Each structure stands twice: as structure tokens, then as C-alpha cells.
Amino acid sequence: MGKPLDAPLGSNSLSVRDNRTGKSYSIPIVDNSISATDFKAMSAPRAPGEREENETEKGLRVSDKGFLNTAVLRSEITFIDGDAGVLRYRGYPIEQLALESSHLETAYLLIYGSLPTKSQFQVFQDEIMHHSVIHADAEQFFRSFRYDAHPMAILTSALAYLGSYYSQANPSLQGQNLFTKGDKASLAVMDKQIYRLIGKATTLAAMAYRVRQGREFVTPPTGLSYTGSFLYQMDYLGQENYVPNPVLEKALDVLFLLHADHELNASATTVLQTSSSLVDPFSAIAAGCASLYGPLHGGANEAVIRMLISIGKPENVPAFIEAVKKREKVLSGFGHRVYKTSDPRSFIVRKTADEVFKITGKDELLETAMALHDAAMKDEYFIKRKLAPNVDFWSGLIYRAMGFPNDFFPVLFAVPRVVGWLAHWRQMMLQTGGVKIWRPRQIYVGETKRDYVPVDERIAVVGPKKTPRRWNTLGFQSGRILRRSRASTQSCEFRRVAGAIVSR
Structure with a gap:
């Protein structure tokens, strides 16, 4: 490995010598980072016997498996210092926000960049709670899932389904600059989708919970907090003057605040990757939810x-x-x-x-x-x-x-993370220079060019060890009917929380 040359004294740049060609390059350092595209200028003739797929003449590529040290954008939202154990939302230490703020106030901070005034927060909160109600047709959608469907599968599907109601929020239908113009009309459309997604996230999650329990759905109540409304929608069973326990309500609010954002984790990156095609925000958030589903991400607390x-x-x-x-x-x-x-x-x-x-x-x-x-x-x-x-x-x-079933834990992660996903989505839509579709490079190590071989002349290689079983359109194995007891896989027990019922 060649040694890097010393940069000129006082110069904020990186000097690189390509020993293949003997050429030297000076790469600017901005915010302690260098641009990966600057390495594209470092081309060289293909060495004797080198694969053409290496594309040596087209410049160097930067290999970073798993994004261990690649910055894909400039952001003003969340700062993490992993070595020092620091987490800040828009500059505010997470410890201060958890003690003094609320999930919705922090949501405003993450999305718009500053803590709201009293009147700003009132408007924000009212809009979100107003948009928590779901169209009546959604009941049929939720009832269509199997009795033992995982709640994250239901929530992911429901978020995508939600976008079908709002053609005015779809750039494919309204023009690709719907959210990128940055004018008053565009910002208003963007705000409305933010209200809808944050407001309906708890309702969709509660419906996913209740359909698994065999309960009727509950219309979001008025006069309760964001997390209070969520708990109400899950636990209300017709009690008179029912409200959730305030201690549990506050605890859930703190947990929501802590989970609201965590910089460019797997799900946030998925949202941005999907959003770079200028898809509607409902589809992008659904993609983030699918990413969060994995046991290396949102499924960790269940594990x-x-x-x-x-x-x-x-x-x-x-x-x-x-x-x-x-x-x-x-x-x-x-x-x-x-x-x-x-x-x-x-x-x-x-x-x-x-x-x-x-x-x-x-x-x-x-x-x-x-x-x-x-x-x-x-x-x-x-x-x-x-x-x-x-x-x-x-x-x-x-x-x-608090009585939540284990497989509902990832949902309790996804609901508050909708806020962070939207903050990053909004920032991308309004970034200087517009939105460019994300298209990572690869290092191709497969077969080089080869000619097609007729089927009778081919030699068997590794493949399936046996012929897959055939299934008919009803999902039954040929010649055999599979039976499964509904009662054996679905508990009829209702969630019970100590002290959860408090009279008004």
C-alpha cells in the first residue's frame, strides 16, 4: 500500500499519488470529508490479464460494504458521537429533551428545525390529532389479514395502503416537482402529509393490535395526548370515563421521544433511497417500516x-x-x-x-x-x-x-420513528440542488463474457437438490390437505395493565 504524500502546509486537501500511473491528485476536504466522485478522475490503463469488468479506465470506485464510512448527504437533523455516547436532536441533548419536552414537541423540532412557540405547537398538535381518523373502508382492509398475521406486516401494508387515498400527494400523478418546489403551495401539501402520517400512525398500529385480539376498532378520542390517544385506542373496552394511566402514558411518550430519530440507520436510509425516486411519502414510509421489521433493527427489543x-x-x-x-x-x-x-x-x-x-x-x-x-x-x-x-x-x-405482546414491540418502535423518517424525507425534498436518484455502484466479480449454450449441451451445476413441491391455487400441497387449528395459534386473552383505568 503506497504512502500518502504530505499535503501543502495550511491546505485543507488530501494529496494522493496513483502509483499505477505516477500521477498526483489534490482532493478538497470539506467538513472533514472527501467526495467519492473525485476518485473517478484517477483512471489507469487496464493491466495485462485484468478483467474488463473492473472498469479501470473509468476511474477508481470506493468500496464500503455496509456503509461503514460513507456519507450520502448533508444533514441538519441528528448528531451522534458514538465514542462519547452523545445523541442530539437539532443540537439539543437527548437527556434534556426526555426530561423537559414531549414526543410531539420533539417531532416539531426534528421536522422543522426549532422548538415551537406555544401557538405553533398548538396548531401542530391539533392538525396531527385531527388527522388521526382513518377512512371507514380501512376496517375491511384490516379484517382481510390472517388471524395470526404479524402486526408489523399489517402496519407496513397499511402505510402503503394509506397512500391510495391521497392522489394529491403522489408526484407520479401531480408532477415530479410536487414536493421539491419549496413554494407556499408545495410546502402546504408537504405539511398535510406529515400531519396525516404522524396522526394516523398510532391509529393504524392500534387497529393492527385490535384485529389480532378480535376486538372492534376504536375511533381516536378527543382531548387526549398523542400517546394517551394511542393507549385509549388499544385498550378501550366500553368502560365509562376511561382514560389511560398517566404514568404509563408519560412513559410511552418518553420512549416515543427516544425512538423518534437516530440519524441514518437502516430504515431511515431505506426511506431516503426510496424517496430519491420521488415516490409518494406513504410508500416511502412503508418501505422504512419494512426495513425496521428486521431482527437487526426494530426487532431487537423483542429478541x-x-x-x-x-x-x-x-x-x-x-x-x-x-x-x-x-x-x-x-x-x-x-x-x-x-x-x-x-x-x-x-x-x-x-x-x-x-x-x-x-x-x-x-x-x-x-x-x-x-x-x-x-x-x-x-x-x-x-x-x-x-x-x-x-x-x-x-x-x-x-x-x-405494560402488557404488550412480544411481536408488537417493533410496532412501538415504528410508530415514533415515522417522525424521524419524515424529517429526513422533508430535508431531502428541499435540499439545495434538488433530488437525485440514489444509484450505488457495485464491484462485479461474476463471470466475464461467455456465450449461450443450448440446453442439450449444458453440464449440470449446483442447483436445487430436489424438485419443489407443487401447490394448487388454494395453497394446498398436491394430494394432501393441510389443516391448522385456529385456536392453537391465536390467544383470546386481552391485554390487562395494572392500574390502567383511571376515572376522569
Whole structure:
């Protein structure tokens, strides 16, 4: 590997010598970053025997598997310092916002760049709550899902379905500059979709929950907070003067605030990748929801609970720790792609958990979680690898204590993250220079040019080991009818939360 040349004294640039050609290049450094396209100028003749697919004559490509060190845009929204354990929304430390703000106020901050005045927030809140009501036809849509459908599959589908109602919000129908013009009319259309998506996110999630429980759907109430309305829609069973428990309502609001944004994570990047084609925001948010569904992202807090259940009692923790070291078990809720020290959100969630447990009683898995936490934090294996608890380690325990089923945990992540996705979407639509469709490069390592071979002359290569079974249009295997007990896979138990009912 060649050594980089010293840059001229006082110059904010990077000097590079290409030893293939002997040429030197000076690349500007802006905000401690260099442009990947500057390397396209560093071309060279193809070496003898080199594959033409390397495209050496077209300039160097930058290889960054998994986006470990590639910046794809300039952003003003969220700052993370993973080494120092810092998270700030628009410059405000997450610790201050969690203590002083609310989820909706923070949503305004993330989307529009500043904390709202009292009158600004009132308008914002009123618009979001006004747009929480879903068209009556949606009931039929939700009832069409199987009785055991995962709630994230339902929510993802519902977000995409929602876009079918609003042709005025579709650039494919209204013109591709619908959201990019930046004029008064364009901003008004953009704001309305923001209100709709944030407002309806809780309603769609509650409907996904209730259809799984076999309950009737609930119209969003008036006079409650954002998280209060959400809890009401899930738990209301006809009680007179029912309101959610204020402690649980506040706890959920804090969790929503903490999950509102986290810079360019997998789901936010998915939203932007999808949005770069200028698709409608409902489709883009649905794509983000699908990305969040994965166990390496939004499914992590569900994985924590399953892990703690598998451990069982605190005395089983040492054996589990040793199994993790031997790579026989997976440790969930520790470590983070960005944070190399503690996740700053984890401390806030741990404090919130204490407040929730005062109402619901301590979760039976709490002692196991504490034993695992203490053992891992003292073990050199985890210390050396900087595996500290993240936000998912404690949030799952809170959701479980509040009575949410395990597979609903990712939904509780997706609902508040709609805010962050919209903030990044809005920023992209209004960015200087307009929107360019994202088109990453690849390094092709497959076969070089080869000629077609007639079927009778081909030699068998690796393929399916046996012929796939054939299925008829009803989903039955040929010659065999598959039966499944509905009762065996669907619990009829309703969610019960200690102290959740409070008279007005």
C-alpha cells in the first residue's frame, strides 16, 4: 500500500499519488470529508490479464460494504458521537429533551428545525390529532389479514395502503416537482402529509393490535395526548370515563421521544433511497417500516425478551454468558453499530422502567435482566468489545410490563420513528440542488463474457437438490390437505395493565 504524500502546509486537501500511473491528485476536504466522485478522475490503463469488468479506465470506485464510512448527504437533523455516547436532536441533548419536552414537541423540532412557540405547537398538535381518523373502508382492509398475521406486516401494508387515498400527494400523478418546489403551495401539501402520517400512525398500529385480539376498532378520542390517544385506542373496552394511566402514558411518550430519530440507520436510509425516486411519502414510509421489521433493527427489543425468557432465572446467567463467549448463544440488547460506549438512551429508559414498575409491579424477568447486565458489565470479554446495554435492553421490559405482546414491540418502535423518517424525507425534498436518484455502484466479480449454450449441451451445476413441491391455487400441497387449528395459534386473552383505568 503506497504512502500518502504530505499535503501543502495550511491546505485543507488530501494529496494522493496513483502509483499505477505516477500521477498526483489534490482532493478538497470539506467538513472533514472527501467526495467519492473525485476518485473517478484517477483512471489507469487496464493491466495485462485484468478483467474488463473492473472498469479501470473509468476511474477508481470506493468500496464500503455496509456503509461503514460513507456519507450520502448533508444533514441538519441528528448528531451522534458514538465514542462519547452523545445523541442530539437539532443540537439539543437527548437527556434534556426526555426530561423537559414531549414526543410531539420533539417531532416539531426534528421536522422543522426549532422548538415551537406555544401557538405553533398548538396548531401542530391539533392538525396531527385531527388527522388521526382513518377512512371507514380501512376496517375491511384490516379484517382481510390472517388471524395470526404479524402486526408489523399489517402496519407496513397499511402505510402503503394509506397512500391510495391521497392522489394529491403522489408526484407520479401531480408532477415530479410536487414536493421539491419549496413554494407556499408545495410546502402546504408537504405539511398535510406529515400531519396525516404522524396522526394516523398510532391509529393504524392500534387497529393492527385490535384485529389480532378480535376486538372492534376504536375511533381516536378527543382531548387526549398523542400517546394517551394511542393507549385509549388499544385498550378501550366500553368502560365509562376511561382514560389511560398517566404514568404509563408519560412513559410511552418518553420512549416515543427516544425512538423518534437516530440519524441514518437502516430504515431511515431505506426511506431516503426510496424517496430519491420521488415516490409518494406513504410508500416511502412503508418501505422504512419494512426495513425496521428486521431482527437487526426494530426487532431487537423483542429478541431481548425472548433471550431473557430462554435464560430463565438469574442463576442461569453465568452459563449463558459462557455460551455467548463460545458463540453458542446470541446476546441481544448489548452493543450498537454506532455507540462504542453506553447508549445515552439506555440510562433514560432504565429510569423510566422504574416508574412503570411502580404501577405494574416488577416484571419477573427484571432480576434476570439485572443479573445479566451486571455480569456483562464486569466481564472483560464484553468490556474489551465495548458491549454495553443499548436502548433495546430495557425498553422491551417496559413494553412487556405494560402488557404488550412480544411481536408488537417493533410496532412501538415504528410508530415514533415515522417522525424521524419524515424529517429526513422533508430535508431531502428541499435540499439545495434538488433530488437525485440514489444509484450505488457495485464491484462485479461474476463471470466475464461467455456465450449461450443450448440446453442439450449444458453440464449440470449446483442447483436445487430436489424438485419443489407443487401447490394448487388454494395453497394446498398436491394430494394432501393441510389443516391448522385456529385456536392453537391465536390467544383470546386481552391485554390487562395494572392500574390502567383511571376515572376522569
